[in-house]
Amino acid sequence: MSKNLSELSGRKGVKDSLFNRLGKLAERTGTPETEDLDRLAEEFLVGKANVYGTTTFYDFLKPENKGKKIYVCNGTACVCAGTQKEVISKLEEKFHPDEIGHMTCLGRCHENKAFFYDGKNYSGDAIEQLDDILSEKKEKKDRYHVQAIGKQILTAPFSSVEEYYQPFFKALKEEKTVVLEEIKKSNLRGRGGAGFPMGMKLDFCRKEENEIKFIICNADEGDPGAYSDRYLLEVQPHSVLFGMLISGYVTGAKYGVLYIRAEYPEAVETVQDAIEELRTRGWIGENILGSGFSFDFQIIQAQGSYICGEETALINSIEGQRPEVRVRPPYPAQQGLFNKPTVVNNVETLSALHFIIEKGGEAWKKIGTEKSSGTKLVSLDSFFNRPGIYEVEMGTPLEKVIEAAGGFKQEIKAMQIGGPLGGVVPVEKIKDLNLDFESFANNGFLLGHASIVSIPKDFPMMRFIEHLFDFAAYESCGKCFPCRLGTKRGHELTKGALEGKNKIDIELFNDLLETLEQGSLCAHGGGIPLPIKNILHYFKEEINSYFKK
Ligand SMILES: Cc1cc2nc3c(=O)[nH]c(=O)nc-3n(C[C@H](O)[C@H](O)[C@H](O)COP(=O)(O)O)c2cc1C
Ligand code: SF4
Structure with a gap:
């Protein structure tokens, strides 16, 4: 059907x-x-x-x-910062409580107090200027630190459109397989979480025989704590478009779809402007510069659902179907959007292609570690003295990043790194971690999209587990039982324990985590046990009283 x-x-x-x-x-x-x-x-x-x-x-x-007029961020970073109660109470002076909704997350983790009004995001001290915002629709751009530790590639200042697209024009004169070979050589691995080699995915799609193929940019950055994709879309939109054009060229795809989350309205505008700039110059459309290659872009604005970041749910979403995760195989490279061969890549993965095409795959491979090549963007939250986007060479010690950001503003006990499905790293483990896929995996964590949400000393860990289950249950697509039921049961158990209504049977709880991990269809249900297991392991003393033997 x-x-x-x-x-x-x-x-x-x-x-x-x-x-x-x-x-x-x-x-x-x-x-x-x-x-x-x-x-x-x-x-x-x-x-x-x-x-x-x-x-x-x-x-x-x-x-x-229906009827919601303003939305308050309830993402993990705002929850840990404890700023949202005050925001809600200020909003309630102007709005009926029924008119206030929630959004997760607005990507304003660097200054919190985030809310969304009339197609714009606000954060930091904006809540103090609520009258102006409501009456004049006053815009208030957020500001954050952008810095490279080591090689500066993704955050390098933009030259000019003419200069930037020269490597694309050059590539159009090369054989597709030659261009693809550079991407393969670079060993660029997907930045959306799973770390799959991009060159292989492009090659699978290239080998499919079909007149119609799609390149999808996954700009649904839903991980609370992450705003590096937002940075690229809003500040470096041409890097994303460049990556999609190259992907289209090597696979034979003519259509590029950018699926941008509704929570990033400013990103939709900047990317659309960048597309129009390319159109005016005649660098997209039919038979680009007489090369025989045709390619055009379409933005799809998402409508608020975390699971749409999962690539098959995202494809269902674009098709207007209920965004439930698809069973694989077939993989999107064989049967994706409208059943046509499709490559789905994360914003940051696509942005890396400019350097690779301009300087060659070897140049990218030389940066970072043997298995994790290149640079990676890291999003730091408001608990750092200089929160922002930091570009690091893969393999950089985590300690070095914290130092570059001026350390923490206040005492923290742990960090959740890599989104809601990422591990919870206690401060004593910081010294053991380097920012690359292997270092995190070997230590029992997950690099994911490398966003860092700090958990302050006084934030109860049981409350953190309850928040994770609440999020996972709300965002579950409902396709498979372990996740649909398991996340809900997990939330009930932890909420009840926090409210003093029940103690949790540890055997039952471990069984629940095991079922989620082993039985879930996708990494949403399958991944949520990781941070919870980390907390059970590293914060046993703190949460012991909520459990019975
Ligand atoms: C629950 C869930 C949410 C995801 N959210 C995102 C997301 O917001 N952005 C993203 O690029 N990938 C996300 N992914 C990963 C995608 O399914 C997919 O692996 C990725 O877009 C592939 O691109 P990459 O190879 O460039 O990383 C998510 C996966 C899961 C299971
Ligand atoms: S694990 Fe959760 S989100 Fe993934 S398919 Fe199952 S119900 Fe859907």
């Missing part, structure tokens, strides 16, 4: 997608009207239940959120 839905959804292509149309319909009241949904179902030849099922999934489409 869903195979047919993919084909049906693909009839109109990405330019006029069911999903974008749903988003447009929700702009006025916060949710599409039922008659509009019926009309859309008819137009796209899909069942009404399918369109309804999609609409009720997303924060910005679901009927429950």
